Amino acid sequence: MGVDYYEILKVGRNASEDDLKKAYKRLAMRWHPDKNPDSKAEAEAKFKQISEAFEVLTDAQKRTIYDQYGEEGLKEFPSSENGGRASRGGRSFNTRNAEDLFSEVFGKMNLNPGMRSASFNSRPKSGRAFAHDGLFGTEPLHGSPKSEGTSQGSRKAPPIENKLPCTLEEFYNGSIRKMKISRNVITMGKMATVEEVLTINIKPGWKKGTKVTFPEKGNEQAGLVPADLIFVIDEKPHEVFKREGNDLITTQKLTLAEALTGCILSIPLLNLKTLSVPCTEIVYPGYEKVIPNEGMPIAKEPGKKGNLRIKFDVKFPTQLSTEQRVSIKKVLNGGGSP
Missing domain, CATH: 2.60.260.20 (Urease metallochaperone UreE, N-terminal domain)
Structure with a gap:
């Protein structure tokens, strides 16, 4: 997963936005470079890391991508603020960004007389559209809506x-x-x-x-x-398939004769092709045939798919003649062909 943002903020993976804000405030005040003049380089690195973790985890969409694909997933998204180049968290993150975030959370404040209040400016909004669901490769991620207000009070x-x-x-x-x-x-x-x-x-x-x-x-x-x-x-809803995760499930109807002696299934796929599946095994109650790599595409693993799982609905005859009963009984009891 690379960088563990939860560990950086010392919170659990189910942390709420309030939990994240409390953790950020505590750590940001501790590691702000202006509060650590004797170890400024280390403080700047920590402060940047804390700010980056807070920025990602309080963004619902980025957090979803991060939870499923880690830091590398976030890097897949180009940034309009970075000339279209991919960068961590969907944008370039530096100390200035960290100070901007600090300003948004705490408001303008000087931690010591030498601190430059000019560094606290609101970050511009990109105005672009983004998607998330754990399936990256869509659009760049954008911050989730916040109701606390902007630095202008709106x-x-x-x-x-x-x-x-x-x-x-x-x-x-x-x-x-x-x-x-x-x-x-x-x-x-x-x-x-x-x-x-x-x-x-x-x-x-x-x-x-x-x-x-x-x-x-x-x-x-x-x-x-x-x-x-x-x-x-x-x-x-789909008339042929049901989806479970990355797998596709279909139920095929068979006669009792087909279930016992075999058949060839013809299954229409979602790409308009037809898949021919030989079924030579005996189909018994609860049996499921699995065809690897014929399910849904897996977004995080290009070229790979889930499984196609075939279930069966065997239609039993409603009536048999006396001769048919005798013949079937002989075959099933090992008596051979009549």
């Missing part, structure tokens, strides 16, 4: 969430969805309604619960920072 409106139902085919192959929105904006002191088309790039392997965030795309209101607009990915 509060942020609560986020607006909407479900976006997607098919298993979209989760398998990927797709691009265009979402048309209307919102109120304040222009030259007047309220106006504008329309905008948002693009959501659904990546192969995404799952139900993935959140795609468009920062500050809600209605503008006087005295409030616009709300983030969040699309929560949902999964539509």
Whole structure:
């Protein structure tokens, strides 16, 4: 996992935002470079690490990526503040950023007379859209909405969430969805309604619960920072498959004769191809046939897929003639063919 942000802040993995803020305040005050003039280099390194950990773990989307893929997962996301280059936490993080974060949490304050208050400036917002769900390779991550307020005292409106139902085919192959929105904006002191088309790039392997965030795309209101607009990915029922994690499950119907003597299954896949599966084994109650690497794509492991799991629904005959009963009984009792 690389750097352990939870260990840096001395909190558990289920720490709440309040827990994280308390830990950050305690450690940031202890390790601020201006409070450690005799060991400034060490303090700056610690202070930067503490700030970076707090910045990632209080961002719901970045925290989700970090929890599943670690520090390397965060590095996959290019930063608009870094010329498009990938960097830790989705952006370049330096001591100045750490001081900006310190300013946001504590407000402007001097820890000693020599401290430069000019270093406390709010960080700019990127205004870009991001996604998370543990399946990176979508869009860069952005900070989650916060309601404590900006350094100017403005509060942020609560986020607006909407479900976006997607098919298993979209989760398998990927797709691009265009979402048309209307919102109120304040222009030259007047309220106006504008329309905008948002693009959501659904990546192969995404799952139900993935959140795609468009920062500050809600209605503008006087005295409030616009709300983030969040699309929560949902999964539509499928007529052939059910998804469990990265596996696909299908139930195939067989006659009793096919279950006992074998058959060839023809299974339509989500990429419009058909998979031929020889079934030569005896299919007994509860039997499940597993085909490796024919399930859903695994986003964190390009080129790999989960399993295709085939369950069976064996149809027994509702009636048999006397001759059929005698013949079957002879075969099953080892009497050979009649």
